[in-house]
Amino acid sequence: xxxxxxxxxxxxxxxxxxxxxxxxxxxxxxxxxxxxxxxxxxxxxxxxxxxxxxxxxxxxxxxxxxxxxxxxxxxxxxxxxxxxxxxxxxxxxxxxxxxxxxxxxxxxxxxxxxxxxxxxxxxxxxxxxxxxxxxxxxxxxxxxxxxxxxxxxxxxxxxxxxxxxxxxxxxxxxxxxxxxxxxxxxxxxxxxxxxxxxxxxxxxxxxxxxxxxxxxxxxxxxxxxxxxxxxxxxxxxxxxxxxxxxxxxxxxxxxxxxxxxxxxxxxxxxxxxxxxxxxxxxxxxx
Amino acid sequence: xxxxxxxxxxxxxxxxxxxxxxxxxxxxxxxxxxxxxxxxxxxxxxxxxxxxxxxxxxxxxxxxxxxxxxxxxxxxxxxxxxxxxxxxxxxxxxxxxxxxxxxxxxxxxxxxxxxxxxxxxxxxxxxxxxxxxxxxxxxxxxxxxxxxxxxxxxxxxxxxxxxxxxxxxxxxxxxxxxxxxxxxxxxxxxxxxxxxxxxxxxxxxxxxxxxxxxxxxxxxxxxxxxxxxxxxxxxxxxxxxxxxxxxxxxxxxxxxxxxxx
Numbered sequence: 001x002x003x004x005x006x007x008x009x010x011x012x013x014x015x016x017x018x019x020x021x022x023x024x025x026x027x028x029x030x031x032x033x034x035x036x037x038x039x040x041x042x043x044x045x046x047x048x049x050x051x052x053x054x055x056x057x058x059x060x061x062x063x064x065x066x067x068x069x070x071x072x073x074x075x076x077x078x079x080x081x082x083x084x085x086x087x088x089x090x091x092x093x094x095x096x097x098x099x100x101x102x103x104x105x106x107x108x109x110x111x112x113x114x115x116x117x118x119x120x121x122x123x124x125x126x127x128x129x130x131x132x133x134x135x136x137x138x139x140x141x142x143x144x145x146x147x148x149x150x151x152x153x154x155x156x157x158x159x160x161x162x163x164x165x166x167x168x169x170x171x172x173x174x175x176x177x178x179x180x181x182x183x184x185x186x187x188x189x190x191x192x193x194x195x196x197x198x199x200x201x202x203x204x205x206x207x208x209x210x211x212x213x214x215x216x217x218x219x220x221x222x223x224x225x226x227x228x229x230x231x232x233x234x235x236x237x238x239x240x241x242x243x244x245x246x247x248x249x250x251x252x253x254x255x256x257x258x259x260x261x262x263x264x265x266x267x268x269x270x271x272x273x274x275x276x277x278x279x280x281x282x283x284x285x286x
Numbered sequence: 287x288x289x290x291x292x293x294x295x296x297x298x299x300x301x302x303x304x305x306x307x308x309x310x311x312x313x314x315x316x317x318x319x320x321x322x323x324x325x326x327x328x329x330x331x332x333x334x335x336x337x338x339x340x341x342x343x344x345x346x347x348x349x350x351x352x353x354x355x356x357x358x359x360x361x362x363x364x365x366x367x368x369x370x371x372x373x374x375x376x377x378x379x380x381x382x383x384x385x386x387x388x389x390x391x392x393x394x395x396x397x398x399x400x401x402x403x404x405x406x407x408x409x410x411x412x413x414x415x416x417x418x419x420x421x422x423x424x425x426x427x428x429x430x431x432x433x434x435x436x437x438x439x440x441x442x443x444x445x446x447x448x449x450x451x452x453x454x455x456x457x458x459x460x461x462x463x464x465x466x467x468x469x470x471x472x473x474x475x476x477x478x479x480x481x482x483x484x485x486x487x488x489x490x491x492x493x494x495x496x497x498x499x500x501x502x503x504x505x506x507x508x509x510x511x512x513x514x515x516x517x518x519x520x521x522x523x524x525x526x527x528x529x530x531x532x533x534x535x536x537x538x539x540x541x542x543x544x545x546x547x
Contacts, residue, residue, distance in 0.1 A: 186499070186541040187538060253472060256471050266505065269478060
């Protein structure tokens, strides 16, 4: 296993109130595979990924559990060790490519920075070549020109390509992608997803993909983790989950999507019932 | 008779790229023709920048067209007097994509939903409150939430407030500009169900703007596909999904993530 998350608990403290955003979550990611965490807003999926990256800040605290990456517990690692892991072995891309790129530096400068930090033995010229190569790899048109462009000049899809290039320059073992296509148009989304699976095949990168879009999950996932109110309610291979969903919450979620051909047009859709606490049902871990 | 008849509608923006530069023209909506029948759901789909939201704004008279005509019940709304325009705006309402930024954070729910009534009717305070409470019930908001403020609601509930505000003047048409795009799938389902229920009950006509083709397939009767300011294809839902003609429509349909195992 590349990454094993065991009984992770992450809490947020507000006055006397404690919010267990991630409550006893366990799952693992095999090398070179894609694991999807699905859930609605507030289910704890993003907090899980931030916990792995060691990016939880006060008032949030990772209370207990283990995050084993290549056998080492990241929760017990020093800040220095975490800095050498982040960006080099585990990297992350976010939903909004505009806010995660620095608007006042060029694309090239920002990509170069990653190499300066993690591969300091390279010369300036070698770094430039690597950046251009990375831009070519993600299918950026005119990479030499784009090197000197600022992020605002790029389209949403191109910005996400830059983010992916940045995340992939050090050839990480694990790429965490937090809703990377949610802000994009469907046709651009299809291109970005295709790019990610192409890179995965070439480089053998494992992907932890966080999304609320079950259609996207069906397209890319090997394994699926369904989260609800901080808990994992169902865990299965993508094939098992979509052909035979077992947990009532998963079923409700799947039935709430209007699927052309499957759901009758203009019929009323099933919904997740806000008055039901789905945690009362036994977890379905396969 | 068609409720809306849109003829050669055009919205061009002149954009100057520098102080002395010649302005270039951006053709947001470029000479489009379509109609809306009473009681139907007509969807306009396309990607960001294709002109679908500009079209919505033109129908709402938020933007003025640079050319063409919009006939509503036989009258060209681009030539209405201000009194006639007020009447038109009562009949055509809009709900927006973002339920966070389209509600005034300093107003409570009661005031937000009552505002259209205060501006457009002669009802007294008691009658207005009664009406607001009835409509709140219709859209699934509890009576005791009357005094609450937008930040005390979830995204789905906020969208219900937006729908109540649009509905309170008993309009004939509601223009829905990406009403479920910002919502989680299960909340999206609730709002779609509500829109379908309300349409049946009040015999409403919807012009539904969206980029999500699964949602559009579910709710619409007819679809218009826009691409760079032009209408490239329009047809009944069944025909369009079964047999798309234009390359762009095919591409768009092909890009829908599918759940198939």
